[in-house]
Amino acid sequence: MALRDLSLKQEYRSDRDDVVSEFFIPCLTNSIQYDRTIEFISVKSLSTLTFGLENIEHNHAKIRLVSGHRFTTSDLDAIVKLFDQHNTSKLNGRLYLDKKIGGLIQDSKIRQLKKIIEDFKLEVKVAIPNSEYVDGVFEERMGIFRDTNDDAVAFSGTSNVTFDAENRNFESVDVFTSWDDKARVENKIKNFEKLWANKTNYVQIYDLVYAEKKNLLKYTTEWAVYT
Numbered sequence: 001m002a003l004r005d006l007s008l009k010q011e012y013r014s015d016r017d018d019v020v021s022e023f024f025i026p027c028l029t030n031s032i033q034y035d036r037t038i039e040f041i042s043v044k045s046l047s048t049l050t051f052g053l054e055n056i057e058h059n060h061a062k063i064r065l066v067s068g069h070r071f072t073t074s075d076l077d078a079i080v081k082l083f084d085q086h087n088t089s090k091l092n093g094r095l096y097l098d099k100k101i102g103g104l105i106q107d108s109k110i111r112q113l114k115k116i117i118e119d120f121k122l123e124v125k126v127a128i129p130n131s132e133y134v135d136g137v138f139e140e141r142m143g144i145f146r147d148t149n150d151d152a153v154a155f156s157g158t159s160n161v162t163f164d165a166e167n168r169n170f171e172s173v174d175v176f177t178s179w180d181d182k183a184r185v186e187n188k189i190k191n192f193e194k195l196w197a198n199k200t201n202y203v204q205i206y207d208l209v210y211a212e213k214k215n216l217l218k219y220t221t222e223w224a225v226y227t
Helices: 019-029 044-049 073-083 108-118 182-196 208-213 222-226
Strands: 012-013 033-038 061-069 122-129 140-145 152-156 171-178 204-205
Touching: 012 019, 019 171, 019 182, 044 073, 073 182, 073 208, 073 222, 108 122, 122 208, 140 182, 152 182, 171 182, 182 204, 204 208
Parallel strands: 033 061, 061 122
Antiparallel strands: 012 171, 033 140, 122 204, 140 152, 152 171
């Protein structure tokens, strides 16, 4: 099935829709590329996200994320180990995390996630405001799904990145398709590509590992990430 074959609404809202199962999962499983801007990421969100793209290991599918620069201490340490290609320390098939983010993610998921990262099928960059006009954090909430037919579905308005049935916020999502609203979708794609290429005003884009080594990232409280 392709994105165009899905029955998509222009808006999804938690009081009347199951945003995850009715919108996110169908789009993700029928895409070969997923681009996303988000306030923060965690090991849990990365693991659930990559396994939503079916057969990502065997296809040319890829995910590109631009995240804000807030992390919990335990998440940042684990994520940097996953993404640092020069890190010689072995994960030994498992990664011990803070209890609030699952306690332990088992062997197969960590190995699969690490392999996906090493094959450059999952890339993460960090956006840090660098202007007197933007003195807070990066909080853009936008995403784009693309399929093998060059169709695209763009959306805005949600902070959900995990697609986790157990942790869902009340939210609304505005949806735009390339076959019904081509100009809007092309604008979303253009905005993301400019951001990814570090050509967006008021924010500086960094490689995740570089930003961590240069002490550019911030630690945040648990409630800000997990509620």
